[in-house]
Amino acid sequence: MSWFHWKILKRRSSSGNQGVPVRIYHEQHRRQGTMIYRAGRTTTYPEEPVEEGIRFHFLGGAGEVGNVGCVIEDPTGTKVLMDYGLAPTKPPKYPSEAPLMDHAVITHSHIDHIGMAPWLAGHHGTTLHGSRLTSNLSEIMWRDTYKVSSIEGYPLAWDKRDLDAALGAWQEHDMGDQFSIGNWDLKFHIAGHIPGAVMTEINTPSGKILWTGDMDTRDSPNVSGAKPVECDILCLEGTYGGKYHPDRKEEEQRFVDRVLDVVARGGVAVVPAFASGRGQDVIRILHEAAPELEVHYDGMGTRVSQVWLENPDLLREPRKMRKAWNWCRRVRSKSDRKKALDADVIVTTSGMLDGGPVIWYINRLRHDPANAILLTGYQAEGSGGRMLLEHRRLPIWGKNTPVELEVTQFSLSNHAGHAELAKFARECSPKHVVLFHADAEPAMALAEELGSEMKVHIPENGKSLIIR
Numbered sequence: 121m122s123w124f125h126w127k128i129l130k131r132r133s134s135s136g137n138q139g140v141p142v143r144i145y146h147e148q149h150r151r152q153g154t155m156i157y158r159a160g161r162t163t164t165y166p167e168e169p170v171e172e173g174i175r176f177h178f179l180g181g182a183g184e185v186g187n188v189g190c191v192i193e194d195p196t197g198t199k200v201l202m203d204y205g206l207a208p209t210k211p212p213k214y215p216s217e218a219p220l221m222d223h224a225v226i227t228h229s230h231i232d233h234i235g236m237a238p239w240l241a242g243h244h245g246t247t248l249h250g251s252r253l254t255s256n257l258s259e260i261m262w263r264d265t266y267k268v269s270s271i272e273g274y275p276l277a278w279d280k281r282d283l284d285a286a287l288g289a290w291q292e293h294d295m296g297d298q299f300s301i302g303n304w305d306l307k308f309h310i311a312g313h314i315p316g317a318v319m320t321e322i323n324t325p326s327g328k329i330l331w332t333g334d335m336d337t338r339d340s341p342n343v344s345g346a347k348p349v350e351c352d353i354l355c356l357e358g359t360y361g362g363k364y365h366p367d368r369k370e371e372e373q374r375f376v377d378r379v380l381d382v383v384a385r386g387g388v389a390v391v392p393a394f395a396s397g398r399g400q401d402v403i404r405i406l407h408e409a410a411p412e413l414e415v416h417y418d419g420m421g422t423r424v425s426q427v428w429l430e431n432p433d434l435l436r437e438p439r440k441m442r443k444a445w446n447w448c449r450r451v452r453s454k455s456d457r458k459k460a461l462d463a464d465v466i467v468t469t470s471g472m473l474d475g476g477p478v479i480w481y482i483n484r485l486r487h488d489p490a491n492a493i494l495l496t497g498y499q500a501e502g503s504g505g506r507m508l509l510e511h512r513r514l515p516i517w518g519k520n521t522p523v524e525l526e527v528t529q530f531s532l533s534n535h536a537g538h539a540e541l542a543k544f545a546r547e548c549s550p551k552h553v554v555l556f557h558a559d560a561e562p563a564m565a566l567a568e569e570l571g572s573e574m575k576v577h578i579p580e581n582g583k584s585l586i587i588r
């Protein structure tokens with residue numbers, strides 16, 4: 121496919137930021153073909169070595185949420201790529217091409233951080249460093265991405281051989297254990313967010329860096345909050361800069377109360393939730409607060425939960441998760457799915473109503489006004505969830521369909537809010553803070569908050585930031 125065709129494809133993308141100049145060509149047929157980067161042809165990474173200080177070069181994830189990839193390099197020539205994700209839009213959106221990398225750190229298993237790792241392993245033979253849980257979940261995440269892209273006819277930048285290479289490329293590290301990359305010593309810390317998610321402490325001869333990845337300092341049902349780490353340069357995610365979360369416990373109670381109301385009026389509460397994190401949180405919350413409910417759990421989250429339970433040391437309260445898991449009814453077959461229509465609560469994917477079993481359920485349940493859809497978090501622009509909130513309609517089997525049910529939104533986010541981010545940054549007492557994984561407005565809010573106490577950097581994709 122020509123560069124011109126790729127631009128047309130990009131224009132059709134539903135996502136906002138299309139500024140990353142990724143040049144991709146296509147092997148043969150667009151529908152089943154594989155898109156690949158032309159290695160070395162399209163990277164924005166500079167060829168000259170770093171003379172002084174530490175260079176941060178964002179391939180993606182600067183000035184935007186997700187789609188993360190950042191090369192960090194110092195004058196010794198040691199370099200590491202932090203995450204390499206893709207945005208699962210239609211078509212998928214990629215960070216700009218990575219230069220030749222021997223090592224990448226993958227902070228957690230969400231697709232906007234892990235999605236392009238197969239390309240790295242397949243094309244560069246890159247070693248992938250991550251927690252055991254991230255490594256164990258990667259196969260489920262990559263195979264699902266591959267399957268979805270085949271169904272939707274949007275080719276990925278990597279193929280099945282790359283996926284196999286990536287599965288063999290993992291080097292797992294326990295929290296707190298030191299490991300080396302070139303002249304640097306690295307250490308993982310708990311990031312909150314989801315089980316297995318890490319913050320990375322990077323000790324270089326020019327200074328100590330903390331890369332937070334997606335993080336939360338608040339405890340959630342399945343993972344403990346992140347603790348500050350003193351550093352010279354803090355690379356801080358800023359998704360919720362300028363936004364304040366409600367009290368977590370109160371919000372959980374508001375959610376449970378709403379579920380109980382819906383059930384009391386004879387309805388089914390449909391809870392769309394991400395496969396990795398939110399769904400399991402919802403199961404835990406309901407199990408603790410209302411064990412008399414009949415809760416069915418459907419979608420990819422069931423396989424993810426199984427992997428979580430095989431790694432109990434990375435869960436906050438593994439025994440409680442195990443109990444909640446045994447309590448809920450997992451949907452395994454078509455007949456299970458039909459039975460779930462009589463449940464009190466159905467927890468299922470996708471979290472933003474962009475496909476998955478949740479569409480099937482809503483299509484069956486949308487005619488009885490006793491039923492309700494309870495959203496557990498933010499619904500991105502262009503997502504089915506956003507359309508439902510704004511227009512009370514949803515694309516069902518390709519048809520824009522009215523859904524007249526109650527829709528209530530809750531804020532059970534696993535990202536730190538503004539207050540938590542500011543407190544965390546202060547407690548790390550860095551000289552510099554680099555704000556990434558944030559749109560412009562949230563980044564500005566954090567810059568305003570922290571600017572008098574540390575030097576704030578708001579990087580741009582494709583441009584190097586050198587901190588001396």
Ligand SMILES: [Zn+2]
Nearest residue numbers: 228230313334
């Ligand atoms: Zn994440």
